[in-house]
Amino acid sequence: MTVERRHDPDARGFASDNYAGVHPEVLEAIALANGGHQISYGADVYTERLQKVIHGHFGPAARTFPVFNGTGANVVALQAMLGRWEAVVCADTAHIHVDECGAPEKVAGIKLLTVPTRDGKLSPELIDHQAWGFDDEHRATPKVVSIAQSTEVGTCYTPDEIRAICDHAHGLGMLVHLDGARLANAAATLGVSLREMTTEAGVDVLSYGGTKNGLLFGELVTVLNEAAVHGIPHIRKSAMQLGSKMRFLSVQFEALLGGDLWLRSAAHANAMAQRLYEAVRELPSLEIPRPVQANQVFAILPADATERLQKRFRFYTWNERVGEVRWMTSFDTTEADVDAFAVAIKEELTAG
Known part of the structure; x- marks a missing residue:
C-alpha cells in the first residue's frame, strides 16, 4: 500500500508548538540511528552518548532518563522525589495542576498544594502560603516546590529568581522540581545557559x-541532585515511560542538544512571537494582558472576532470568561505566517 500525504505541509496555525512537525535535523538523526540491532531499554550507544551531552549542559553529576512525554516526565520526577505522605507546592496555573488530567494524583498519588499568582511565577513569599504544617500528621507534608520555565502564561524566571526559590525551599528542608517543557525558550529570551537556570541555581530535578x-516525541527526567530522588528506573517502568527502542528517543536529544539546534529553534520561535506582538499590539479592541517573553502571545479580543478568526487559523481560547486567547509560535513558524495572521486579526477586529 502506498501512503499518501493527507495534509497541506505549508499550512500552519497558532494553537500550539506541539502542532509543528519534526525538525529536519532531528529526522536525519533518527534515520542515522536506524538499521541493525542495538540493545533495548536504554543500554544502547545513543543513550550512553546522551549522558555525556547532558553533562555538557548541566554538569558531570547530572543523570538523565528519557521518557515519552511531558506528563510522564513530571509524574516520574515528582514521584521519585516524594514519600507517599508528601506534597508538591505549585502555581495554580501549573501544567501539573491544570493540564495533566489529574495524572500526578491518579498515577502517583501526589497531593498538589496550589498557590494563586499574578504572573504564573512563584516566589519565596508565595511558597510560604502552602509551606507549613511539616509536623502535622493530618496534613500532606510540603516536600517539593515545582516551577515551570517558561510558565504556562509565558513568563520567565530569571536565574536569580530561581536561585531565591531554591535557597528558600532548601532552607525549609524541601526540594525543587523544574518543569522545563519550554526551558530552551526561556534561555533564548534571557540570554543564559541551561545550566545557569538549573544546576547553578540549585534545582534538584528537571523535566526537560x-x-x-x-x-x-520525547522528554527527559534529568536528575541534578542524586540525593533528591529514589527508584527512578523502577518508577519509569511502572509508569509506562520506559521505551524499548530507546535509541530513537536518545538520538533526537543528541541532535537537539549536541550543538545549538535547541537554541536556534527556540530563538526563532520567540522572535516570531515578538513579531506577532509588534504587529497587533496597537490594534483597537485588542489588549495584550501579559508580557511576551517566550513563544506565547496572550490577547483579549471580542468574542465574535475570535470566533471568526478561529475559522481561518487554529488557536485556543485561554479564558473564555474574559475573552483571552493564546497564540503560539514554533520553530517552523515563518514571517509570512505571522504577517498573514496579523492581517487576519486586523480584518476580523474591524469587520462589521
Whole structure:
C-alpha cells in the first residue's frame, strides 16, 4: 500500500508548538540511528552518548532518563522525589495542576498544594502560603516546590529568581522540581545557559522538554541532585515511560542538544512571537494582558472576532470568561505566517 500525504505541509496555525512537525535535523538523526540491532531499554550507544551531552549542559553529576512525554516526565520526577505522605507546592496555573488530567494524583498519588499568582511565577513569599504544617500528621507534608520555565502564561524566571526559590525551599528542608517543557525558550529570551537556570541555581530535578522544540516525541527526567530522588528506573517502568527502542528517543536529544539546534529553534520561535506582538499590539479592541517573553502571545479580543478568526487559523481560547486567547509560535513558524495572521486579526477586529 502506498501512503499518501493527507495534509497541506505549508499550512500552519497558532494553537500550539506541539502542532509543528519534526525538525529536519532531528529526522536525519533518527534515520542515522536506524538499521541493525542495538540493545533495548536504554543500554544502547545513543543513550550512553546522551549522558555525556547532558553533562555538557548541566554538569558531570547530572543523570538523565528519557521518557515519552511531558506528563510522564513530571509524574516520574515528582514521584521519585516524594514519600507517599508528601506534597508538591505549585502555581495554580501549573501544567501539573491544570493540564495533566489529574495524572500526578491518579498515577502517583501526589497531593498538589496550589498557590494563586499574578504572573504564573512563584516566589519565596508565595511558597510560604502552602509551606507549613511539616509536623502535622493530618496534613500532606510540603516536600517539593515545582516551577515551570517558561510558565504556562509565558513568563520567565530569571536565574536569580530561581536561585531565591531554591535557597528558600532548601532552607525549609524541601526540594525543587523544574518543569522545563519550554526551558530552551526561556534561555533564548534571557540570554543564559541551561545550566545557569538549573544546576547553578540549585534545582534538584528537571523535566526537560523536546517535543515543543522540534522533536518527534520525547522528554527527559534529568536528575541534578542524586540525593533528591529514589527508584527512578523502577518508577519509569511502572509508569509506562520506559521505551524499548530507546535509541530513537536518545538520538533526537543528541541532535537537539549536541550543538545549538535547541537554541536556534527556540530563538526563532520567540522572535516570531515578538513579531506577532509588534504587529497587533496597537490594534483597537485588542489588549495584550501579559508580557511576551517566550513563544506565547496572550490577547483579549471580542468574542465574535475570535470566533471568526478561529475559522481561518487554529488557536485556543485561554479564558473564555474574559475573552483571552493564546497564540503560539514554533520553530517552523515563518514571517509570512505571522504577517498573514496579523492581517487576519486586523480584518476580523474591524469587520462589521
